[in-house]
Amino acid sequence: MRLTKVRRVLISIYRHWMFPLHSLKQLQRPSFRLVYWEKAEFPFHVVPKFAALRISGGTIKGYGCPGLSITAAAIGLAEVARVDASCSTFILVHSCLTMLTIALCGSEVHKQKYLPSLAQLTSIGCWALTEPDYGSDASALRTTATKVEGGWILEGQKRWIGNSTFADLLVILARNTTTNQINGYIVKKNAPGLTSTKIENKIGLRMVQNGDILLNKVFVPDEDRLPGVNSFKDTSKVLAVSRVMVSWQPIGLSMGVYDMCHRYLMERKQFGAPLAAFQLNQQKLVQMLGNVQAMTLVGWRLCKLYEKGTMTLGQASLAKAWISSKARETLSLGRELLGGNGTVADFLVAKAFCDLEPIYTYEGTYDINTLVTGREITGIASFKPALSAQRSRL
Numbered sequence: 584m585r586l587t588k589v590r591r592v593l594i595s596i597y598r599h600w601m602f603p604l605h606s607l608k609q610l611q612r613p614s615f616r617l618v619y620w621e622k623a624e625f626p627f628h629v630v631p632k633f634a635a636l637r638i639s640g641g642t643i644k645g646y647g648c649p650g651l652s653i654t655a656a657a658i659g660l661a662e663v664a665r666v667d668a669s670c671s672t673f674i675l676v677h678s679c680l681t682m683l684t685i686a687l688c689g690s691e692v693h694k695q696k697y698l699p700s701l702a703q704l705t706s707i708g709c710w711a712l713t714e715p716d717y718g719s720d721a722s723a724l725r726t727t728a729t730k731v732e733g734g735w736i737l738e739g740q741k742r743w744i745g746n747s748t749f750a751d752l753l754v755i756l757a758r759n760t761t762t763n764q765i766n767g768y769i770v771k772k773n774a775p776g777l778t779s780t781k782i783e784n785k786i787g788l789r790m791v792q793n794g795d796i797l798l799n800k801v802f803v804p805d806e807d808r809l810p811g812v813n814s815f816k817d818t819s820k821v822l823a824v825s826r827v828m829v830s831w832q833p834i835g836l837s838m839g840v841y842d843m844c845h846r847y848l849m850e851r852k853q854f855g856a857p858l859a860a861f862q863l864n865q866q867k868l869v870q871m872l873g874n875v876q877a878m879t880l881v882g883w884r885l886c887k888l889y890e891k892g893t894m895t896l897g898q899a900s901l902a903k904a905w906i907s908s909k910a911r912e913t914l915s916l917g918r919e920l921l922g923g924n925g926t927v928a929d930f931l932v933a934k935a936f937c938d939l940e941p942i943y944t945y946e947g948t949y950d951i952n953t954l955v956t957g958r959e960i961t962g963i964a965s966f967k968p969a970l971s972a973q974r975s976r977l
């Protein structure tokens with residue numbers, strides 16, 4: 584994929600949304616993306632334009648999907664995040680979780696039936712693992728799948744599921760009541776017993792429509808069970824790729840904020856000189872640039888390990904955790920550089936600052952990803968507290 588082409592198309596999509604280059608006064612005008620972000624609404628009109636980017640389906644080969652290298656797919660996602668993180672999350676959930684699960688764990692019929700329209704974004708997908716009582720501890724999930732004649736009955740709840748309020752197709756992970764293992768199912772929009780209620784008042788990624796899903800005896804025909812999901816471990820193939828992709832969202836956000844801060848410091852004057860003329864401000868800008876370069880190299884290395892077939896889960900988790908924590912430092916510096924204007928969403932730096940928080944938390948929090956890497960390098964799992972140590976000797 585030629586990067587310049589992606590950026591060109593993105594800039595044409597967002598020509599009304601881009602941070603204006605020439606006048607601080609213009610920076611205060613509400614842009615389209617800010618209006619949707621503040622109203623917490625999804626900009627449906629940009630979906631066909633995203634389809635034109637040909638990044639939906641990312642690394643999947645055939646079935647109308649672009650078949651990109653993971654490096655190209657990740658950079659495409661970062662370029663979207665550079666402009667708007669909610670839009671990149673919409674693509675992440677649709678493409679890297681929903682479509683990839685169908686591609687890696689679905690039958691040939693599933694792939695032929697669902698992937699082409701998902702690739703063209705004429706149908707939208709979501710991916711439901713998390714539950715109200717099982718977030719970090721997702722493998723203990725309680726939604727059940729019970730075998731009945733001709734299919735399965737799903738019962739339970741899911742929480743935080745991106746795109747779920749309007750998705751045409753929902754990939755639901757549930758516990759098979761016979762085997763006690765996790766299985767995957769494709770549930771269609773409007774299936775009787777299925778409801779998704781929008782989660783309100785998020786502080787970040789406000790355009791993403793995250794839902795609380797209720798599955799009240801939802802019937803799924805046998806043909807819509809994903810044959811490749813037979814235990815929680817089977818989802819790790821999908822999570823390995825999606826964690827690589829998620830790592831590039833904070834990179835894109837940091838690049839966008841660096842660009843904005845650089846322009847702002849060159850234009851705004853205090854004490855008779857541009858803010859960029861002050862050494863302390865230059866130090867912050869340089870620290871941000873150094874972080875962006877280091878994050879990009881870690882993300883790049885991760886992609887290359889994946890392409891060689893040697894990437895481990897611990898490496899993907901380390902990259903996701905480290906990059907998102909470096910991005911927090913970078914965006915915090917950026918927010919500071921804009922002074923008071925760094926506290927209002929109008930200048931988009933504060934918006935990016937808020938958007939990073941859910942990214943820091945989803946696809947495994949910083950802590951959980953750290954523990955995944957910790958287990959890999961020590962051989963000791965520390966997810967559960969040592970309850971056996973009843974009394975402290977200290």
Ligand SMILES: Cc1cc2nc3c(=O)[nH]c(=O)nc-3n(C[C@H](O)[C@H](O)[C@H](O)COP(=O)(O)OP(=O)(O)OC[C@H]3O[C@@H](n4cnc5c(N)ncnc54)[C@H](O)[C@@H]3O)c2cc1C
Nearest residue numbers: 710711712713718719743744745941945946947948950966
């Ligand atoms: C905006 C957004 C979008 C999302 N989209 C989706 C989606 O599309 N599909 C989906 O399935 N899920 C989605 N999620 C869910 C997300 O993956 C979970 O929020 C995440 O895994 C954390 O779970 P939790 O919120 O229940 O936090 P908890 O698990 O309750 O954790 C709370 C805190 O405790 C810490 N903690 C937990 N366990 C341990 C431990 N063993 N050791 C040390 N610290 C620990 C955590 O790191 C965290 O800081 C989304 C979440 C958000 C916020």
